[in-house]
Amino acid sequence: MYNDAQVMRRRHFLILPAATLATGQQREVRVPLRFFTEAEARIVAAAAARIFPADDTGAGANEAGVVVYIDRQLASGYGRDKYRYTQAPFEDGVAEQGYQGRATPRDIYREGLKPLAGFADLDPQQQDARLAEIERSALFQMLRRHTIEGMFCDPMHGGNRGKVGWQMIGFPGPHMSYLDDIDTHYGQPFRPKPLGIEEVLGRKVKPSEDETE
Numbered sequence: 001m002y003n004d005a006q007v008m009r010r011r012h013f014l015i016l017p018a019a020t021l022a023t024g025q026q027r028e029v030r031v032p033l034r035f036f037t038e039a040e041a042r043i044v045a046a047a048a049a050r051i052f053p054a055d056d057t058g059a060g061a062n063e064a065g066v067v068v069y070i071d072r073q074l075a076s077g078y079g080r081d082k083y084r085y086t087q088a089p090f091e092d093g094v095a096e097q098g099y100q101g102r103a104t105p106r107d108i109y110r111e112g113l114k115p116l117a118g119f120a121d122l123d124p125q126q127q128d129a130r131l132a133e134i135e136r137s138a139l140f141q142m143l144r145r146h147t148i149e150g151m152f153c154d155p156m157h158g159g160n161r162g163k164v165g166w167q168m169i170g171f172p173g174p175h176m177s178y179l180d181d182i183d184t185h186y187g188q189p190f191r192p193k194p195l196g197i198e199e200v201l202g203r204k205v206k207p208s209e210d211e212t213e
Helices: 004-011 038-051 066-075 105-116 124-133 138-152 161-169 197-201
Strands: 013-020 025-032
Touching (some): 013 038, 038 105, 066 105, 138 161
16 A cells, blocks of 8 residues: 555656756756645746746756655654644744744645645736735745755755755855865865765665654
8 A cells, every 4th residue: 555655756746947057058947746746846936936036147946856855854753843842832822933834844835735726827927916915824934934944955856856945046065174175275265065974975865754753
C-alpha cells in the first residue's frame, strides 16, 4: 500500500526551467513532487517567481527551483510541525512570538492555495494584484519566507539550483578555510566559485528532510 507521499512522488511532476549560466541557454527539468499536486506546484512556482523574479541582475525563484525546496520541506517533518510546540491554547501572539495557530505548514499551503486556482495562468500584473490581496495572510507570509530560503539555501535541499542565488550575492558557500588562498590572491579581488556542503565534504549528504522519521 502506498502512503500519500509515495503517491505524490509517483504521479505528480512539475516542469521547471533551469538556466545554464555558462552558456545562457535554457533547458527544462522534470521534477517529481513529494507533497504538492502539479496544480498546486504551478501556483507556488508562479507566486514565488513574482516574489523573486528573474531580472538583469540574475535568475529568479523558478530558475533556482524554489518550488522544489518548498515541496521537500512540506513533505518532511517540518511540514507536519514536528519541531514546533502545537498544544493549545492557540492565540494570536505578538509579532516576536511568530505564528501561534493550530494549522501546520502543510495545512496553511493546502488550504491557502485553493482560492488561488488559475493563478499560474494570469498575467504578471494580475498575479501581483492577487498577491497584494493576500499579503497579510499566513500563506503569503510563509511563502515569502520560503521563497527567500529556497533562493539561498544549500543546493542539497532542492533550491538554489546551480547556486544561482549564491552567485548573485557573491556568497562562496561553506568553505572551511581560506589559508591556501591568502598568498595567491593577496591584494586582489577574490571571488571563489561557490561550493555546496557536498562539494566541500567530497561526499553525498542526506538532507534533514530526507531522513527517516
